[in-house]
Amino acid sequence: ILNVEQSPQSLHVQEGDSTNFTCSFPSSNFYALHWYRWETAKSPEALFVMTLNGDEKKKGRISATLNTKEGYSYLYIKGSQPEDSATYLCAFLYNFNKFYFGSGTKLNVKP
Amino acid sequence: DAGVTQSPTHLIKTRGQQVTLRCSPKSGHDTVSWYQQALGQGPQFIFQYYEEEERQRGNFPDRFSGHQFPNYSSELNVNALLLGDSALYLCASSLALASGGPNQETQYFGPGTRLLVL
Secondary structure (H helix, E strand, O other), rough: OOEEEEEEEEEEEOOOOEEEEEOOOOOOOOOOEEEEEEEOOOOOOOEEEOOOOOEEEEEEEEEEEEEOOOOOOEEEEOOHHHOOEEEEEEEEEEOOOEEEEEEEEEEEOOO | OOOOEEEEEEEEEOOOOOOOOOOOOOOOEEEEEEEOOOOOOOEEEEEEOOOEEEEEEOOOOOOEEEEOOOOOOEEEEEEEHHHHEEEEHHHHHHHHHHHHHHHOOOOOOOOOOEEEOO
């Protein structure tokens, strides 16, 4: 059983704060890492698919980096807004088609 | 363009019963994966179907079985339900690579079916 860990478990920030979370995964047999945003009562929504060491991806105020050699990825949110409140999940692709998810980081942005 | 749909949205069963959950993938997608999410945990991979066959399986007992139809829709069946099977069951669809390589493509998730076993 592979270990994919996310930290912190939860985060409370004020509107306008910038924040970041970590996803740690095994550094061997890496194929891809996916980030998802999951708002309450909705479906998980794909944010980024990261495949190469050193990858940096950006979508609006959200960005992510990847280090496959040391087995971690960071997700950054610049100038958090209340609508960013959600659980952020990472998923490590192992063995071609099997994804291992972390437990998520629950972000709450207070207006 | 309809996204991934799942039915039913909620279900209550008793121990020992059997349940069937259904998933229709996003239009154009041919691969369906099923996940179980227990409270406080991340989704756990159950299995993946492609070309009507189970292509990959997670750490779940044989009580969990599935099927994929020619139109790519899929069913998840759970027999002899246990209290611990209570969870949110998510379906995700994607498009397999023509090269047959690792499934690095974006997965699209449905809203899930919440199963409660009493």
